[in-house]
Amino acid sequence: MAMIKKKATVVIIGGGILGASVAYNLARQGLKDIVLVEKSYLTSGATGRCGAGIRQQWGTEMNCILSRESVRIFETLAEELEYPYGIDYRQNGYLLLAYSPKEREQFSKNVALQNSLGIPSRQVTSAEARDIVPHLNIDGLLGGAYCHTDGHANPFHVTFAYARAAERMGVNLYSNTEVLSIEKDKGRVCRVVTSQGSIDCEIVVNTAGGHAAVIGEMVGLDLPVYPERHQIMISEPVDAFQVPMVICMSHHFYIQQTTHGSFIMGQGDPNEPKGFNINPSWQFSVELAKKITSVLPHLKSLNIIRQWAGLYDMCPDAQPILGESPEVKGFFTASGFSGHGFMIAPYTAKLMAQAILGEEPEINIDILNYHRFASGQLILEPAVV
Amino acid sequence: MPKNTIVCRCEDITLEEIREWLQMGYTNIEEIKRLTRAGMGPCQGRTCRTHILRELSRVSEMSPAELTIPTFRPPVKPVSLKTLAGDGND
Ligand SMILES: Cc1cc2nc3c(=O)[nH]c(=O)nc-3n(C[C@H](O)[C@H](O)[C@H](O)COP(=O)(O)OP(=O)(O)OC[C@H]3O[C@@H](n4cnc5c(N)ncnc54)[C@H](O)[C@@H]3O)c2cc1C
Numbered sequence: 001m002a003m004i005k006k007k008a009t010v011v012i013i014g015g016g017i018l019g020a021s022v023a024y025n026l027a028r029q030g031l032k033d034i035v036l037v038e039k040s041y042l043t044s045g046a047t048g049r050c051g052a053g054i055r056q057q058w059g060t061e062m063n064c065i066l067s068r069e070s071v072r073i074f075e076t077l078a079e080e081l082e083y084p085y086g087i088d089y090r091q092n093g094y095l096l097l098a099y100s101p102k103e104r105e106q107f108s109k110n111v112a113l114q115n116s117l118g119i120p121s122r123q124v125t126s127a128e129a130r131d132i133v134p135h136l137n138i139d140g141l142l143g144g145a146y147c148h149t150d151g152h153a154n155p156f157h158v159t160f161a162y163a164r165a166a167e168r169m170g171v172n173l174y175s176n177t178e179v180l181s182i183e184k185d186k187g188r189v190c191r192v193v194t195s196q197g198s199i200d201c202e203i204v205v206n207t208a209g210g211h212a213a214v215i216g217e218m219v220g221l222d223l224p225v226y227p228e229r230h231q232i233m234i235s236e237p238v239d240a241f242q243v244p245m246v247i248c249m250s251h252h253f254y255i256q257q258t259t260h261g262s263f264i265m266g267q268g269d270p271n272e273p274k275g276f277n278i279n280p281s282w283q284f285s286v287e288l289a290k291k292i293t294s295v296l297p298h299l300k301s302l303n304i305i306r307q308w309a310g311l312y313d314m315c316p317d318a319q320p321i322l323g324e325s326p327e328v329k330g331f332f333t334a335s336g337f338s339g340h341g342f343m344i345a346p347y348t349a350k351l352m353a354q355a356i357l358g359e360e361p362e363i364n365i366d367i368l369n370y371h372r373f374a375s376g377q378l379i380l381e382p383a384v385v
Numbered sequence: 386m387p388k389n390t391i392v393c394r395c396e397d398i399t400l401e402e403i404r405e406w407l408q409m410g411y412t413n414i415e416e417i418k419r420l421t422r423a424g425m426g427p428c429q430g431r432t433c434r435t436h437i438l439r440e441l442s443r444v445s446e447m448s449p450a451e452l453t454i455p456t457f458r459p460p461v462k463p464v465s466l467k468t469l470a471g472d473g474n475d
Contacts, residue, residue, distance in 0.1 A: 042416065043416075043419055048419055085420075156420055235466075236426070236427050260422070286469055286470065286471065288469075289466045290471075293467055300466050300467035302465060302466050303427070303463035304463065304465070304469065305427045305463045306460075
């Protein structure tokens, strides 16, 4: 393995979509001497394990804006990054199912907020839901919400596209390079010690996903981000027949047909303990199969071919932590994405790059600073799976 | 092998495609799997991984035994949703 550089302006920790897209945005703004270190290989973390669904139907203004603007970027991203293989981006919509009056009421609030921000979502009756997803079993369904510009992309190609574009602009990307510690001098970060050598630097960007709190600890910060296993499984590819993503929050599951033809489906377990475990469990596939065959009975012959798990980087209010830490100068965090980091990465990375370069980010992201936890000013995102 | 030989039958990936990615500098089988989908089909790479590993060992000058292989993920064989759901009667 080639020797790593001994000096850089910025060291980005983590080769997921956040690390790669922040690297690209910094380089595009003209910053030199950027290094990205990844302890394993690109997309080995949550990014390469995720559902890669992209929705704008959120319940907080910030999540709505971050996803709406990211959708705009996704629309032309392959061209912007000059990536010849494409990113399999499709806008096939998201249908959210409501099974209780409370849920329907929440959707109505969310849709009003989304519409006020220019997101073209709408509430639907259960009959309309069945028009959108034929074969949907509407027993017990009270209605739902739908946005036709939601969609999905290929998480591998998106990340590699950002990484290659960053490398073409001079970013040094080191795989199999693990950050072991971070040194400070007079309250500022000054060096990152890795398994392949040390790098002197002015700025460190923590995009370590489920490991973000471990990186935070290296500079003495107590980031309230914690890892939580989320499982997922995929079917063999079949002809396209279910167009949009279907999400059921009250039963914690989602299912969507990818561009490739396979159905990808997952389920959150409200009792999942915190921790780094990513072993798949048998119960997961059985429970999820029961739910899916009940809501979408026409899929019962679909063959499941693979099951795996990854870590959500959870934050107590389900919104990310973005920005520089006031205690440790030069230490920036972009983490705590709580299961929706893929879809909001493109715009988040742009804002992060502006903040890192000392510019005023184009929208104010102060409320996403981690100090919100000390002051207790949390705005809880209600719409998570 | 001729270059249009199919290496991964599940996903229709040719030897030429694998060699193209290797030439671009992707020498980690995990990355190749994710970029090409080779090994992501119903057989979980039982056929293609040996071919890919051989190509990889040629490029990286490591013996196939030194290279790591992707995790086999459950289920071992494709299984239908209704079987998983325990609803074998219909
Ligand atoms: C099952 C599942 C389904 C999901 N579905 C969706 C979805 O549909 N839509 C959506 O938007 N989001 C989804 N997510 C969430 C999404 O995957 C994440 O929010 C997003 O990928 C986070 O990206 P990241 O770059 O911050 O983190 P990661 O992709 O986890 O990258 C962090 C990287 O840091 C590296 N790292 C850690 N510690 C160190 C160290 N000490 N030194 C060097 N490198 C280190 C890791 O190896 C890793 O590669 C899902 C997640 C899971 C697990």
